[in-house]
Amino acid sequence: MEKNDINAAELDSCRVLVQKCRDEAKKRLVGQEVLIDGIMTAFIAGGHVLLEGVPGLAKTLAVRTFCEISGLEFKRIQFTPDLLPADISGTLIYEQNKGSFSVRKGPVFTNVVLADEVNRAPAKVQSAMLEAMEEKQVTIGDETFRLPEPFFVLATQNPIEQEGTYNLPEAELDRFLMKLVVSYPSGEDEVKIVKTAGNAVKTAVNQVLSAGDIRNFRRLAESVVCSDKIVEYIVQIISVTRPSEKKQSEHDITRYITVGASPRAGIAMLQCARAASLMAGRSFVLPEDVKTVAHQVLRHRLVLSYEAAANGICADDIISKILDYVPVP
Structure with missing residues (x-):
């Protein structure tokens, strides 16, 4: 499969940017090099990520950190059993003074969606994400709306607790480009984590990427x-x-x-x-x-x-x- 050549300057620029992202992420995420590289790989490849791990392993913090590093707009959806599809994609609102319906867009209209504990919502709600993840669009009523570019879904789930959860259907699992398993840190790394007393989120990180940089990464990756x-x-x-x-x-x-x-x-x-x-x-x-x-x-x-x-x-x-x-x- 032949592609266009990438010059040395572009390669060097990509390598430097990737290393800057790693360095910024490590300010908050201790001992999670595989997780850091996995999320960056998905961002460059333009796909969605399923993060699996027990609570307290900084899955949500990792997503927030990458959004700050990249400067992308970020919204979090806490999936619960009583969540409705309209709570994700949006709905039609009747305006009495106008006598007509207007569209109220849901939280999925952003660059990065954190679907927290995605397996806690029933299948009907989970399926509301399918069109967004695959087609990068959402249909509300009779209208179809394009989602912002770039668009990523990073979903988390707890592999241990099964009470009150719903397994993700195979069709939705297949829409995730990668599944990253977040493991326990080593003893040495955990000492560093405990010393922060849970204040890692307060550690400032610098924005070293932009939406344009991510688009450029994806263009070069295709080459x-x-x-x-x-x-x-x-x-x-x-x-x-x-x-x-x-x-x-x-x-x-x-x-x-x-x-x-x-x-x-x-x-x-x-x-x-x-x-x-x-x-x-x-x-x-x-x-x-x-x-x-x-x-x-x-x-x-x-x-x-x-x-x-x-x-x-x-x-x-x-x-x-x-x-x-x-x-x-």
């Missing part, structure tokens, strides 16, 4: 060269996730997968690999870039079997085995 061998490598990884109709052997890992990844996963992996290579200051994709983003792109797109749950096998375990199995070009 990153990806050879046909790398594309075939991505397709091979995706293909292995799909259970064969043939009888599966005892050692076949696909017996742990009920539904594999769709071609949208391959497109997402290519987009993220290009973004990762650009962040590394390269104008071409390496197999290591694909491996770097594989877990984040695939872990929420695999539907595991009961056998996997019984054996304590998670999606990350399967993806790691697939990466070991598929030959690197």
Whole structure:
């Protein structure tokens, strides 16, 4: 797949900007380098992010921090069981003095939407996000409105607590470019966190990006060269996730997968690999870039079997085995 050349000055400028973003984010987010790079990768690739982790791991703080660093408009929606679709997208309001209806736009009309605890709202509310996430537009009544550009959804969910929650439908999960798992910090990092006494949010961060910079990042990412061998490598990884109709052997890992990844996963992996290579200051994709983003792109797109749950096998375990199995070009 041939793309336009990116000159050295543009690559160097991107690398410097990425490092500035990392440095600013680290002022608040201690020991979350994977989370920082994951969100930046999604911003550059132009996709949405699902953040999963137990409460207190700075998921919301991470989103707020990146909005301040980038200068993007930010709105938070707290998902609850009594939330209505109109509370997200907006609704028609009857104005008695005019004798007509007017549109009241919802909080989704912004650059970055934080869908906090997205799995606490029922499916009807969750589906209100589908059009916004996929088409970058919202329909209210008979009118369709374009959302601001750029537009990102960063949703959080708690993987432990299941009472009063609703699992996200597969159609919506597939709209998330990446799923980032926020893990506990190391002992050394946690000491630093505790010393802040929860005041990290008060730490000032500088705006080092703009909406124009993000658009430029996305333009350059599309120009990153990806050879046909790398594309075939991505397709091979995706293909292995799909259970064969043939009888599966005892050692076949696909017996742990009920539904594999769709071609949208391959497109997402290519987009993220290009973004990762650009962040590394390269104008071409390496197999290591694909491996770097594989877990984040695939872990929420695999539907595991009961056998996997019984054996304590998670999606990350399967993806790691697939990466070991598929030959690197």
